[in-house]
Structure formats: C-alpha cells, structure tokens
Amino acid sequence: MQATKNGIKDPRGAASRETPVFLPELIYFEPEALEYPKGQRILRYIQDKGIEYRLTTSHNRITDLPGNTELEKYKIAKRTLVVGVRKTLRFDTSKPSAEYALPLATGCMGHCHYCYLQTTLGARPYVRAYVNIEEILAAAEQYIRERAPEITRFEAACTSDPLGLEPITGSLADAILFMAKQPYGRLRFVTKYHHIDSLLDLPHNGHTRIRFSVNAAEIIRNFEPGTSRFEERIEAAGKAARAGYPIGFLIAPIIWHEGWEEGYAELIARLKSALPPDAAPDLTFELIQHRFTRTAKAVIAKRYPNTKLDMDESKRKKKWGRWGQHKFVYPDEQAEKLETFLTGQIRQAFPHAKIEYFT
Ligand code: SF4
Numbered sequence: 001m002q003a004t005k006n007g008i009k010d011p012r013g014a015a016s017r018e019t020p021v022f023l024p025e026l027i028y029f030e031p032e033a034l035e036y037p038k039g040q041r042i043l044r045y046i047q048d049k050g051i052e053y054r055l056t057t058s059h060n061r062i063t064d065l066p067g068n069t070e071l072e073k074y075k076i077a078k079r080t081l082v083v084g085v086r087k088t089l090r091f092d093t094s095k096p097s098a099e100y101a102l103p104l105a106t107g108c109m110g111h112c113h114y115c116y117l118q119t120t121l122g123a124r125p126y127v128r129a130y131v132n133i134e135e136i137l138a139a140a141e142q143y144i145r146e147r148a149p150e151i152t153r154f155e156a157a158c159t160s161d162p163l164g165l166e167p168i169t170g171s172l173a174d175a176i177l178f179m180a181k182q183p184y185g186r187l188r189f190v191t192k193y194h195h196i197d198s199l200l201d202l203p204h205n206g207h208t209r210i211r212f213s214v215n216a217a218e219i220i221r222n223f224e225p226g227t228s229r230f231e232e233r234i235e236a237a238g239k240a241a242r243a244g245y246p247i248g249f250l251i252a253p254i255i256w257h258e259g260w261e262e263g264y265a266e267l268i269a270r271l272k273s274a275l276p277p278d279a280a281p282d283l284t285f286e287l288i289q290h291r292f293t294r295t296a297k298a299v300i301a302k303r304y305p306n307t308k309l310d311m312d313e314s315k316r317k318k319k320w321g322r323w324g325q326h327k328f329v330y331p332d333e334q335a336e337k338l339e340t341f342l343t344g345q346i347r348q349a350f351p352h353a354k355i356e357y358f359t
Contacts, residue, residue, distance in 0.1 A: 019228040021167045021195055022109045024081035024127070027053040028062060033083045038131040038169065042083050045168055056082065062126055074303055077126040078109055078226075081168070086130035089139040094155040096357050097286060098188055100143055101158035103136060104171040105129045108161045110192060111226035113304045114253050117159065119296045127160070129169045137178045144185040154179070156189035163191035164227075166198060173202060180205035190250045192227035194236035200243040210240045211248035211286065214271065216263030219255050222308050234274040242276065248284035248356075254338050255290045255310075256330060261341060268345040285346050287358040289335055291319075291327045 027046050033039035046053060056062060062082055067073035091100040107127035108117060117125070130136065144152045156162050156175060166172050172189065179187040180203055187208040196210075212233045214220075220230055228236075241247045249271065257263065292300075297311045316328035317335075329335065339358045346353060 019194065019232055022164050023049060024051065024079055024109075024168075026065075026076065026080040027051055028056040028080070028082045029053055030058065030082075030084040031055055032085050033131045036085070036131040038133055038171070039083060041170060042129065042131070042168060058084070060084075060124065060128075062124070065126070071303065074125055077124075078107075078111065080126040082126055082128045083131060084128055085132045086136055089135060091139065091143060091154075092158065094158050096359065097190075098153035098155035098186075099147070100140075100152065100154050102140060102154040102156045102175060102187065103130060103159065104133070104156050104162050104175065105160035105165050105169065107159070109164055109226060110161060110224070111304075112192070113223045113300055113307045113309050114290060114292070116296065118299045118303065119293065120159070127165065129165055129171070133171055133174045137175065140178070140185065141182070144182055148184040151184055151186055153186045153188060156187060157191065161191050161193060161227075162189055163195060164193040167195055170198070173199060176202050176204050176208045179207045182207065191236075192224065192233065194228040194232035196236045196239055199245075200239060204243075204245060206244065206246060209246040209248055209284070210237075211250050211284070212237045213250045213252060214267060215251060215253075216255075216257070216260065216267050218257055218259065218263050219253075230270070231274075234271065238274065238276055246282055246284075248286065250286045250288065251342065252286070252288035253290035254287060254342065256334055256338065257310075260338075264342055265345055268342075268349045272349040281352070283350055283353040285350075285353055285355045287339065287342055287355065289330055289338060289359070291321075291329045293321060293325050293327050295325065 029039065029043070034043060062080070065073050065076055065080065067076050086103055091103065093099065094101040105128060107121055107125060108115070109127060140154055156172065162172050175187055176199060179185050185207065188211065190211040190213050192213045214230065214233060215224070217230070237247055251267070292311050300307060300309060300311070313328055317331045318326045319329050321327035330338065343355055343358070346355060
C-alpha cells in the first residue's frame, strides 16, 4: 500500500492517478431515443469525444457485440453503452433501503467480482441508459402521491451505479432536482465512483441521500476492479457532505477473510480520519454480508476465473431468496460476530450515526 497526500493509504497502491470517467467504446442508440433531449445530450457528448455509434432496434437485444469468446464479449459489453427509452414504468420494490427502485440505468462498467448484476442481468451485461427521464419521474410522482403523507424513498442504484454514468447522462441531477420539490419524496443512491462535482451546487433541499460503498482494503484490492479508489470515494463523500447532502456508507459485501477484524477496524478508522468532523450530522450506515446463489457462483467462475472470492457452500448457511433460489449466507454465529464487531466499531467512531440495517 502507498500513503497518499493526506496520509490515507490506498489499498490498490495507485496513489495519484485519478480514476477516469467512464468512456464507452461502443454505443448503440434506439432511433426513438434520439427524439428525446437526453438522447440528444448523450449524442453530443459522444460526438465531442469522437466515439462512433450504431442504431439498434431495442435496448434489450444487442446481438452483434464483438468478441470471440464469452469472456471477451463480456468485457466488451461492460464498455458498451446502449441508449434507449424505458418502456416499463412500473417500479420494482427495493427493500430494505427504499420503497421503490428508480430506473435511470441498467448495468455497470465496474468489475466487482461479487456484483449481483452478474446474475440479474444474465446475458445482457451491457450498460443501458434511459432517456425518457420526464416519464420516469412522472411515474415516481404517482408513486409518491399514492403513499402521501408517508414519505416514499426511491433507490436509484438498484440496477446500476448511476454516479459512474452521470457525466454522460446527467440523469441523477434531474432526479435530485425533481425530488428537491417533493415534500413526500426522497432519493437515495449508492456508488463506488467519485465523479460527483456536477451535483454539488444543485438545490437538493436535503432530499437526496448519497451513500458511498466502502470495504476493507483487502476486499477492495481483490474484488473491485474498474471502480474509483477508496480515497476518491471518501473525498467525494466529504464534498457531498459539505454541499449539504445527507450522506451514508454502505459496507457491502462484508466478507469473512483472514484478518477481517483488523481490516474492518482499519476501514472505520480511515472513514473517521478522512471525514471532516462536522461533515455528517446525520450519517447512516448499511451493512450487508456477502451472499451468493449457485447461479451467481457459476457465472462468477466463468467471468472471473481467477477470483479469490470464497464461495464454498459447505461453509455457509442456506437461506431461501427472493429470486426463487437458495442463497448462501454466513452461518448465524459468524454473521453475529460480523454484525457485533462492525456495529461496535461504528458506534465508537460515529456515536451519532444511524445503523439502518445489517442483513
Ligand atoms: S460498482 Fe456496484 S454495480 Fe458496478 S460492478 Fe461494482 S458492485 Fe456492481
């Protein structure tokens, strides 16, 4: 590990290079998407960068991706952006972090080995961005009305990492501005990226909570290629907090690994030393232990054949999952140890923070 300018160690050892903004190599547009202002915005963006594009009939059917092997196709798909119109305006639920998922995009350019998108996106791992933001937000408004005066929370990162795409789409900014005016609506998203500057001056009205996904150094080093460095995420968290956004941290997936107590203790200490003391009056934490299904295990083995991710079923407890198959979580005793240790560390370092859940 290398020390950085403010003394925080970077687990990947790359101290100075800024993680670049995602630049797709291949772009497809649905012709209809070009009729929307956001479609035009994305078109201008990619033309400025000199990236060529193709037309496609449907953002759900890209069949001519280059690559000779499945692995090659997967890697190219992760650098492919498909710009389309979101047809389904019925939102999925998003427990426990929110009531509904806000569909701004699907797919992610990151390469986290454990990412559940590996399985949920199946054979379509390319990144899809939706241009009909007005229609999507109008649907959100309808959901808010149905539940008012209860607050309705929308999670914008259920199927993507929208901050990683923000320089291209600007959709988070639209959603933040929309939600600022909703007395009964709240937005939240979680990210492993740091490209946050365009959001800092928005009149967000405190209605958007930005959470940063963090982990022990060993986990970031081994399992999160293609994302912003820890230090960059923490800097972005400080910026968001100083811009008045409610912020939080998602520690996920919590992985039982050799030296996990030191690893997670160091993580909390690093968060504490990096955050300005007055930065987060209502800081939240969400804690999610690692889990996998047999389908995920098979997909991960193909896409990241050298992964060190421990998916030994014999060491896990079987639990019935919402995707209609068993998931493998840590046995109760291990899960309790993880929960007790992490909540203890968080309470000590951030006595005013709220731990929203451990799952
Ligand atoms: S950044 Fe998030 S959405 Fe993207 S690959 Fe990693 S875990 Fe998945």
